[in-house]
Amino acid sequence: MPPKDWKLLSSKPDRSCQLFSLRTDRAVSPRTGRPADFFVVEASPWVNVIPLTPQNEVVLIHQYRHGARRVTLEIPGGLVEEADSPEEAARRELREETGYADRLLIPLGAVYPNPAIQDNLCYSFLAKDVYPVGAQQQDEEEDIEVVLKPLEEIPRLIREGQIDHALVIAAFYRFYMEYQTRP
Template sequence: MNKFEEKTIQSQEIFNGKIIQLRVDDVELPNGKMAKREIVKHPGAVGIIPITQDGKILMVEQFRKPLERSLLEIPAGKLEQGEEPQVTAARELEEETGFRANQMNYLTSFYTAPGFSDEVIHLYIATNLEKVENPLPGDEDEFVDLLEVDLESAATFVDEKRIYDAKTVYAVLYLQMKKVLDQHE
């Protein structure tokens, strides 16, 4: 048993939507006191770092309603029930960019906001891209513009907060770190 573990005494579902579920748990803290925890349940997602033959990153720009603004992001999407993350990554890459990857490598997984959510993102890097003649259609309610961005511009966009979400910032930092390490080999 973890010395910081919080024992769930009671759990109440508040909302059950198509993407998230919200519940409130009454928990007993390690010191014996009681507290409430608001928890967002999420099926998980993937993020894909697609790299073109000339070393550019394929990104999508889309409006994010919770923020009331557009962001520049790596392609990403929610896992469907029972779907393996690599399958989701291939599907989302094609839907959002119109490209298929001949090589898709898993990089890592990370929690997006563990203070209140169990969402985990599985991150992949996609290379040897080829344009798909008739790509899978994107989501009916999703409108995106496709951009090719070099690493230097992506870093500038992070500074300017045009790239402002965790998965895309992580992707840019990963590519910068990889570039530095490759130069020292």
């Protein structure tokens, strides 16, 4: 018999940080009838953008990530701010992090980054025919270098671990498995 949703008994905020809040939920297992506490990271939705030039180059970024304490190779992305739709956030992050804009933005779908402990979604987009429009507009906590790579190199970069950010890999999966197979 497949698992069922648990009945929520209570939910209370614990702590608020700049980018996320913590909350404690108490829920009852439908299988055992026993309650348990769950700690949930509440966060705004995120976006990822695969920017593709007319020459079939992907606009990637090298960015320092403090959680991993190293520079990673990624696609542009960030938070969906309150007033933004995911599409608006994708275009904003593309412009701010790379200095590029798109001619066409195609949704690739959304994934839960970690549904065991997080409540948010990450929306992925393909930005087609991107072109430079000006300088990057980095936040104080950002240090980003723009790098162009041919699209055909992306699978190798993932296989070799040069691209190892799970949400970036999920975006490329959606691109290759869904967008690339459309007639």
